[in-house]
Amino acid sequence: MEKFKITKKAKIAMAAACAVIAAFGGISFAQRTTLADYKNITLKKEKTTAKKSEIDSYIQQTQQQYQKEVKRAAKKGDVVIFSRSGTCKNKIINELHMASAQAILGKDQFKKGYDKQLIGMKPGQNKTFNYTYGKKDTSDHCAGKTVKVSITVKNVYEVPKLTDSFVKKNLMYDNVAAYKKYVKNMIETQKKKEAKSYYEETAWNKVMNGTTIRKYPKSIMKECNDQLDKFYRSSAKNQGMKWSAFIKNYFKTEAKYKSQLKKQAKKQAKERIVIQKIAKKEGISYTDKEYKKREKKLAENFGYQSVKNLEKNNDKSTIKAYIMKQDILKVIMKNVKYK
Incomplete structure (x- = not known):
């Protein structure tokens, strides 16, 4: 059974599916939810310094190109x-x-x-x-x-040997020392980027795992279930597969698909509630001008040619929730303690 893979453009829909804030639904979860202490997260500090072996390996691969x-x-x-x-x-x-x-x-x-x-x-x-x-x-x-x-x-x-003349002729740097400095900075920049993504993902998971929801409203579960089902059926269509073949290839049976869908819907519903509660506590909202600017930037980041194309592939409430989650992460990360 092949594992279902999600494309880059589909990540918005999967990451924020059903994460609609209270402004869209007006539902209160105060009596059903105990929110994690999202301003008191501790994470292990990742090493982002480039090792000599990493620098040497990159340079070696570059030399082999010649x-x-x-x-x-x-x-x-x-x-x-x-x-x-x-x-x-x-x-x-x-x-x-x-x-x-x-x-x-x-x-x-x-x-x-x-x-x-x-x-x-x-x-x-x-x-x-x-x-x-x-x-x-x-x-x-x-x-x-x-x-x-x-x-x-x-x-x-x-x-070819790594010499000043080789570096100057082929890599456009004055000497070996300058090239090694460039490689070191490039590796460390990438490590810092990866560490940032890791911190955000880990911190968000801590918030999600630390939040307790005693009862999930049926309306939210149905909405999440329907949106995810729509996503999978659209994926099957985009791959040119019949629904029965898609199910057999990725989930084996219809029963296993429905079971998996229920688990994912519950997870997405929980994210919806967490986003709603933190956004309300932090007073996160947008003017029309602010939102349009953020939506345009999001379309660019995910490779869409226009906001229209972004909205064609993702419903507006999901897009807004995704944007809101990024601002919530800023609040969380600002208060993270590293050990």
């Missing part, structure tokens, strides 16, 4: 493409078979000891050698065994 195939014997620093097979006591070990493997010689990145065997080999050359696996080495299902390995070199590539 590699050139050579017909000479492989030497330290080259990239070698080879095939591999192996036997143990004359029995073929299927796990050792690889039609194409890659090793950067001198780093033992493929498997310790292979570089020594590959250095000096030319394209088309074959070599057989004994290799003993450690008792705890389960990578090839050969722990503790001595196997006869056969390798055949297919290609040898020479990787």
Whole structure:
């Protein structure tokens, strides 16, 4: 059974489906809900400093983009493409078979000891050698065994050295130091972005998990259920699948689909109630001008060509709730404590 995957543009509908604030429904949940202390969230601080190994790995991949195939014997620093097979006591070990493997010689990145065997080999050359696996080495299902390995070199590539002239000519930086600084900043910027997303998701989950709802109104559950059902049926249509085939592929049976739908509807209904209560407590609302500006920005962020296209794929109440959730997250994150 294939797992259902959600496209980027569908994330708005799935993340904020049914999250309609009180202004749209006028329903009070005060007697049914105990809201989590959303201004007292503690999170573990993530490390966002770039490691030397991460910087080196990125630079190495960049260097390999400029590699050139050579017909000479492989030497330290080259990239070698080879095939591999192996036997143990004359029995073929299927796990050792690889039609194409890659090793950067001198780093033992493929498997310790292979570089020594590959250095000096030319394209088309074959070599057989004994290799003993450690008792705890389960990578090839050969722990503790001595196997006869056969390798055949297919290609040898020479990787240019990282020099000031290489960096200046190909990467448009004055020298190696300047390029390494750029790579370090780029990795750390990405790590900070990922950490921010992780903090927001974790904090929101803490708020959701810490909120207790004693009774879910039937009207809200039905609305959420209907919206999610509409989403799935639209997905089936967009994929050119009959509904029965869609159900079989992603949920196996109609009964399992309905069960899953009920769980998702309950989760979305809870999010609706949490957003409504926090928005009311924090006095979060928008003028028409403010809302139109935010809606335009949201359309751009999710790759829609216009607000009209955004509204064509998502109902207005869901869009407004999604925008409101982002402002609620700002309130939550402003008060987060890190340890």
